[in-house]
Amino acid sequence: MxxxxxxxxxxxxxxxxxxxxxxxxxxxxxxxxxxxxxxxxxxxxxxxxxxxxxxxxxxxxxxxxxxxxxxxxxxxxxxxxxxxxxxxxxxxxxxxxxxxxxxxxxxxxxxxxxxxxxxxxxxxxxxxxxxxxxxxxxxxxxxxxxxxxxxxxxxxxxxxxxxxxxxxxxxxxxxxxxxxxxxxxxxTAASPGLVRALADTKLAQALRCMHERPAHAWTVLELAREAGMSRSAFFERFSRAVGVAPMEYLLAWRMALARRMLRQRELAISAIAEQLGYSSVSTFGVAFTRHVGMPPGRYSRNDTEGMGMNKSKNGIKGKTDAAQAPA
Incomplete structure (x- = not known):
């Protein structure tokens, strides 16, 4: 698991x-x-x-x-x-x-x-x-x-x-x-974040699903079913516990995986896009550029991790109503 x-x-x-x-x-x-x-x-x-x-x-x-x-x-x-x-x-x-x-x-x-x-x-x-x-x-x-x-x-x-x-x-x-x-x-975590959400058995199940199958085309409704909750109750509970909406969390995790794969330089960008559930290199490129601040090809050419970190944006921007936004 x-x-x-x-x-x-x-x-x-x-x-x-x-x-x-x-x-x-x-x-x-x-x-x-x-x-x-x-x-x-x-x-x-x-x-x-x-x-x-x-x-x-x-x-x-x-x-x-x-x-x-x-x-x-x-x-x-x-x-x-x-x-x-x-x-x-x-x-x-x-x-x-x-x-x-x-x-x-x-x-x-x-x-x-x-x-x-x-x-x-x-x-x-x-x-x-x-x-x-x-x-x-x-x-x-x-x-x-x-x-x-x-x-x-x-x-x-x-x-x-x-x-x-x-x-x-x-x-x-x-x-x-x-x-x-x-x-x-x-x-015991009092402020929102992954640690706090993992203490909730229902949310933990949804989080495990996202981490086990990051390429799956998850929707809030499908994740809510995995958690055994209604869509609205799951969205509110997840957002309150984690501090961001479910699809934002999924996007952030996919981008973290993408950056690791790009730094390792073992897979072509097309293969990375496929492993993370994107239908094409261009779709992946748009999502990556919007989230990280540079195209995946340029990111993979950086010589050091520090260059990638300094040029990236500040992670998740905060809680938004992104229930149906593509991740």
Missing amino acids: VDPLAEVVALLRPQAPFSKLVVASAPWAVRRSETGRPFYFVVLEGQCHLTVDGPTHSDTITLNAGDFALVPAARSFATSSLDRKPPREGDTVTTPIAPMPGGARVGDPNGPVDVRMLVGNCVFGSADATLLVSLLPQWLHVRGEQRLSTLVQLVGDESRADRPVRDIVMARLLKVLLIEAFRSSAS
């Missing part, structure tokens, strides 16, 4: 080579702006607030020891001690931050430590990262998972030790932690 999340994670190729230890003393607050990079937090000791800014609103969650949080495409976020509100965009933040070996000391350098956490940037090695991240929730927060807690303990132990090949071991542990977070958060 095809596992949609496994396929997306495999295409993303997540890595976590960069991390720093943050040690803080209350009261403290930090706000930073990003450029869409993936960011993660591993809380080793204590508690803190995390506020993630979204396109329309901000979400604030409390992180406890053993928790893991991931923001697949951070734009701006804030962290703070529990005794103060996280600063909003535009607020002046005066908390002192001092560098220390392997990280930073936040707040009063002589005060008692109330939180220790690892903070860092992930790296998604795929040229499809922008497109695929749009299939993930705005943020992931995992708590109370024994397997993940064990990984957090291992990461914390490794971060405090001065062992040989420490950086390599940390990178491997953090990569496993990322994958485990994707898997563990399926039932």
